[in-house]
Amino acid sequence: MDMLETILARRSVRQYTDEPIPDEKxxxxxxxxxxAASSKNRKPWELVVIQNRGMLDSLCTCRPGAANLLGKCTAAIVVCADAENVDVWVEDCGSAITQMHLMADAIGVGSCWLQVRMRKAEDGRDTADVVRELLGIPAKYGVMAILALGMPASHPAPKTIGELPLHKIHHEYF
Ligand SMILES: Cc1cc2nc3c(=O)[nH]c(=O)nc-3n(C[C@H](O)[C@H](O)[C@H](O)COP(=O)(O)O)c2cc1C
Incomplete structure (x- = not known):
């Protein structure tokens, strides 16, 4: 599979089996x-791997409804970074999570990006505060997103070039 095929095949997967994800994957x-690439090669991201069922279930409270997929996945990676020391921590975290999401799909693991930054929990607190408290992440760390992971129970169809929003490509002038 060449790189563009791999990219077109990547989809958000929200249905998982109970089968554990092999360690090597x-x-x-x-x-x-x-x-991943990072600004000034600072590599500010920290990746918190969660496989404990109880903790995955607790994390479901971080967003009403939207975080329910954490109750179905078998693992999750919380992506956070020192927001006090790196101005572009959001972009850097986005770069890391994008690569993990793509890698997961390429090796047959289903994954879905669950937004944390700028979102609210069931109790009205910031989603990031709930995640920080549950996982012991220091306050100065911005929590960007959680990548939910699991062996796919189903996988949406790959994209085709024809269904891409090609009108968003502008040549020479907007
Ligand atoms: C910044 C960002 C935030 C997202 N947040 C969520 C989310 O909170 N919950 C969710 O189920 N999917 C989330 N997604 C996945 C998108 O819904 C998904 O990428 C989009 O619908 C396109 O589907 P595809 O990934 O299968 O191409 C997010 C994706 C991005 C890039």
Whole structure:
């Protein structure tokens, strides 16, 4: 599969089996994140791997409804970074999570990006505060997103070039 085929095949997967993710696959996903580009090569991201069922279920409270997929996945990676020391921590975290999401799909692991930053929990608190409290993440760390992971129970169809929003490509002038 060439790179564009791999990218077109990547989809958000929200249905998982109970089968655990093999360690070598989980490690490959984490290595893909750590290999991401980062501004000034600061590598500010921290990746918190959650496989404990109780903690995954507790994390469901971080967003009303939207976080329910954490109750179905078998693992999750919380992506956070020192927001006090790195001005572009959001972009850096986005780079890491994108690579992990793509890597997961390429090796047959389903994954879905669950937004944390700028979102609210069931109790009205910031989603990031709930996640920080549950996982012991220091206050100065911005929590950007959680990548939910699991062996896919189903996988949406790959995209085709024809269904891409090609009108968003502008040549020479907007
Ligand atoms: C910044 C960002 C935030 C997202 N947040 C969520 C989310 O909170 N919950 C969710 O189920 N999917 C989330 N997604 C996944 C999108 O819904 C998904 O990428 C989009 O519908 C396109 O589907 P595809 O990933 O299968 O191409 C997010 C994606 C991005 C890039």
């Amino acid at each position: 989980l490690n490959a996903i984490l290595y893909a994140g750590l290999a």
